[in-house]
Amino acid sequence: xxxMTQSPDSLAVSLGERATINCKSSQNVFYSSxxxxxxxxxxxxxxxxxxxxxxxxxxxxxxxxxxFSGSGSGTDFTLTIRSLQAEDVAVYxxxxxxxxxxxxxxxxxxxx
Amino acid sequence: xxxxxESGGGLVQPGxxxxxxxxxxxxxxxxxxxxxxxxxxxxGLEWVANMNQDGNEKYYVDxxxxxxxxxxxxxxxxxxxxxxxxxxxxxxxYFCARGKVPYSASGExxxxxxGLGTRVTVSx
Numbered sequence: 001x002x003x004m005t006q007s008p009d010s011l012a013v014s015l016g017e018r019a020t021i022n023c024k025s026s027q028n029v030f031y032s033s034x035x036x037x038x039x040x041x042x043x044x045x046x047x048x049x050x051x052x053x054x055x056x057x058x059x060x061x062x063x064x065x066x067x068f069s070g071s072g073s074g075t076d077f078t079l080t081i082r083s084l085q086a087e088d089v090a091v092y093x094x095x096x097x098x099x100x101x102x103x104x105x106x107x108x109x110x111x112x
Numbered sequence: 113x114x115x116x117x118e119s120g121g122g123l124v125q126p127g128x129x130x131x132x133x134x135x136x137x138x139x140x141x142x143x144x145x146x147x148x149x150x151x152x153x154x155x156g157l158e159w160v161a162n163m164n165q166d167g168n169e170k171y172y173v174d175x176x177x178x179x180x181x182x183x184x185x186x187x188x189x190x191x192x193x194x195x196x197x198x199x200x201x202x203x204x205x206y207f208c209a210r211g212k213v214p215y216s217a218s219g220e221x222x223x224x225x226x227g228l229g230t231r232v233t234v235s236x
Contacts, residue, residue: 040222042157049207049226050149050157061224093157097220100171102147102159 002027002096006105013110019081021108023072023094030074031098038098041070041079044107045090053092054079086112114138114225116208121230128198132230134191134208142166142186145211145219148193150204151229160206161193162219171219175201198234205229 003026013019029038037057042050052061054070057077067082081088089112094105120132134146147162161172161182170182181194191208209223 038220042223044157049209049228050223051226052212052222052224055212055222055224095157095222097222100162100219101173102162102220104157104159107156 001101002029002099002103004094004096004103004105006092006094006108008108009106010109010111012112013081013084015086015112016083019084019088019110021079021092021094021110023077023079023105025075025077025096025098027098028074029096029098037073037077038096039070039072039077040095040097041068042093042095043088043090044093050093081110084110084112116210116225116227118206118208118227118230121206121232123233123235124198125236126199126234128234129194129196130198130232132193132195132206132208132232134193134227136189136191136210139210139225140186141184141189141191143214145216145221146182146184146191147209147211147219147223148182148191149207149209149223149226150202150232151207152201152204155204158204162211163191164219165215169219195232198232200234203232203234205231 039057041054044050058070091107148160179197183192207229210225211221212224
């Protein structure tokens with residue numbers, strides 16, 4: 001199974017500042033024949049289901065603010081929230097969909 | 113509006129059974145791989161099972177293999193999860209989720225639509 005490890009487990013960021021979350025996979029999730037990284041990012045607020053933010057490691061889902069961006073390739077990925085807003089307080093998860101079983105990181109809690 | 117609504121959760125004793133349902137609206141379930149994901153209290157997300165569009169491909173996480181069965185009724189736009197021999201460790205909120213890419217040949221996908229979840233508690 002591919003193990004997804006996020007860092008840090010939690011971080012506190014001032015309003016308007018940048019938040020950076022890292023995700024490392026135990027195996028490469030780049031599918032060379034498709035030229036894509038099979039990596040997604042989700043946001044989960046308390047009492048709500050997860051919301052897809054980013055897929056293919058860097059493609060923003062429709063309706064997601066452009067302050068959210070994803071980067072990285074292979075085994076190392078980053079979610080960046082440029083200029084944190086109050087509504088961005090949540091837990092963020094990375095997920096690999098390169099192979100079954102599909103696996104998630106343990107989550108990173110972002111606070112103000 | 114595109115949405116998924118789960119039902120069927122509840123309190124069950126260890127060794128018991130439950131059947132969860134997930135009904136889709138606003139889109140055709142038959143076009144998508146569908147997935148069950150669970151979240152134990154205060155914990156992270158765990159993929160449980162998925163199924164292809166016509167139901168002839170199913171995959172499970174090892175911890176539920178042989179105890180859980182995923183199925184679907186495309187005519188009813190519904191997905192199901194039959195859970196048998198339930199254990200304390202199965203206590204969680206169970207979400208159904210849609211694979212983002214329609215008509216995909218592969219279950220390896222991100223999940224773009226999620227239900228609100230249904231809570232399953234396994235306790236004596």
